[in-house]
Amino acid sequence: MSGPLKLGFMPLxxxxxxxxxxxxxxxxxEGLDVELSREASWATIRDKVAVGALDGAHMLAPMVLxxxxxxxxxxxxxxxxxxxxTDGAAITLSARLGLGPSPTGVGLADLVAQRRDxxxxxxxxxxxFPFSTHNYLLRLWVAQAGLxxxxxxxxxxxxxxxxxxxxxxxxxxxxxxxxxWNAVAVNAGAGVVAARGAAIAPGAPDKVFGxxxxxxxxxxxxxxxxxxxxxxxxAWADSPENREALAxxxxxxxxxxxxxxxxxxxxxxxVFHRGGVTRPDPAQAMWLLDQMRRWGQIAPxxxxxxxxxxxxxxxxxxxxxxx
Numbered sequence: 001m002s003g004p005l006k007l008g009f010m011p012l013x014x015x016x017x018x019x020x021x022x023x024x025x026x027x028x029x030e031g032l033d034v035e036l037s038r039e040a041s042w043a044t045i046r047d048k049v050a051v052g053a054l055d056g057a058h059m060l061a062p063m064v065l066x067x068x069x070x071x072x073x074x075x076x077x078x079x080x081x082x083x084x085x086t087d088g089a090a091i092t093l094s095a096r097l098g099l100g101p102s103p104t105g106v107g108l109a110d111l112v113a114q115r116r117d118x119x120x121x122x123x124x125x126x127x128x129f130p131f132s133t134h135n136y137l138l139r140l141w142v143a144q145a146g147l148x149x150x151x152x153x154x155x156x157x158x159x160x161x162x163x164x165x166x167x168x169x170x171x172x173x174x175x176x177x178x179x180x181w182n183a184v185a186v187n188a189g190a191g192v193v194a195a196r197g198a199a200i201a202p203g204a205p206d207k208v209f210g211x212x213x214x215x216x217x218x219x220x221x222x223x224x225x226x227x228x229x230x231x232x233x234x235a236w237a238d239s240p241e242n243r244e245a246l247a248x249x250x251x252x253x254x255x256x257x258x259x260x261x262x263x264x265x266x267x268x269x270x271v272f273h274r275g276g277v278t279r280p281d282p283a284q285a286m287w288l289l290d291q292m293r294r295w296g297q298i299a300p301x302x303x304x305x306x307x308x309x310x311x312x313x314x315x316x317x318x319x320x321x322x323x
Contacts, residue, residue: 004033005222008045008057011038011161011256013179013266014085014207015058016246019255021233030225038254041159042129049210050076056226058084059210062288065307066131071298077213081315082227083284084207084234086277088270089134089197090182091141093174094167095190097123103194105145112152122154126163126175133206136291137197138176144200149295167191178206179266180250180258187262196269203277205284216315227319231278235323238273278320280311 009015018036021027027034037054039045046067048054064078093099099107112123125142127135139149149155158166163175168190175181176197185191197204209230216223237246247267251260271277285308292298 004035005055005226006035006037006053008037008039008048008054010042010045010058010159012058012088012181012207013250013256013263013270014088014272015256016237016250016270016272017082017084017209017230017234018058019233019249020237020246021229023249024233024236026229026232027226030229032222032225032229036254042132046073049078049212050074052212052215055215056209056211059208060129060132061205061208061284062131062133062136062292063129064208064210064310065285065288066292066297068310069298069302069307071292072131078210078310079213079216079312079315080208080210080280080310081216081223081312081319082209082230083205083278083280084209084230084272086203086206086271087196087198088178088206088266089137089176090179090193090269091138091174091176091195091197091200092163092167092182092185092191093194094170094172095192096170097173099192099194101192103192105141105147105195108142108194109145109147112147116152122152123173124154124156124171126156126158126166126172126177128160128163128177129157131292131297133197133201133204133288134176134178136288136295137200137204139291139295141176141195141200164188164190179270180256180262183262183265184258187259187265198269201287203284205281205288208280216312223315224319224322227316228323231273231320231323234273234278238271243267279313279316281313282308282311285311 142149164185247260247264
């Protein structure tokens with residue numbers, strides 16, 4: 001059907017759609033020759049998709065909106081015809097903070113106040129990208145505790161695979177990241193999960209399959225074939241009877257590359273297919289744009305309509321009929 005396609009992903013549980021579609025032959029069933037490329041950072045994925053080094057990718061839901069608006073990078077019109085996962089993020093705090101096995105926002109606020117009285121440095125938290133649901137979940141959780149995420153703590157960016165190591169090394173005191181990196185930190189004794197994303201903002205959009213609008217317009221038949229294969233893969237990944245096999249597959253070094261028990265622990269929280277989560281809902285895009293506006297990332301006069309058009313439910317629906 002097409003020449004070779006190159007799709008990028010980050011080593012996370014919610015890259016399962018792409019990994020399963022390749023490993024189980026769902027791409028091949030659609031006549032697609034797909035190469036998967038594990039990437040080092042979200043910025044790398046964004047830039048490679050923009051210049052055509054990747055045909056499409058596992059992408060952060062708000063990143064494709066920012067990219068289309070030209071915020072944080074040159075403007076590139078994007079399309080998100082498929083949501084890949086939701087509810088896989090969590091906030092993990094360093095065990096060294098001494099907030100107990102079930103730390104709360106109130107406990108964090110008390111610690112911040114104590115450190116302020118001692119004139120100690122701000123606690124540092126990691127997020128995976130400025131334009132990420134993880135950034136917004138962390139900010140919402142901190143704000144719910146009565147703190148200002150821009151004044152009372154310090155927020156830095158790091159790639160997901162580095163989070164557990166940075167926490168263990170004392171470089172950061174907490175992070176918000178997708179699985180399995182929370183489970184990795186917990187299993188190492190370095191971290192304690194304080195809040196799940198699903199408890200802060202249930203169903204918040206997390207990852208999407210993203211392509212440039214130009215690529216989508218030039219390759220409509222191929223895009224539909226990709227979506228059909230990915231929908232099959234996401235349905236397979238969401239089936240409880242497949243979770244053990246999925247954890248083993250994701251644990252392979254060319255995929256996520258961590259112990260399967262950590263991956264399995266994280267998979268308990270990720271929703272891939274059930275409940276209609278694969279459909280990119282413009283209402284979710286609006287929620288993301290509201291967060292971007294709240295935290296000063298976009299101006300009040302931003303072209304919201306253009307950003308909303310990034311989410312393409314009609315493309316999803318066309319593929320879902322035949323998937």
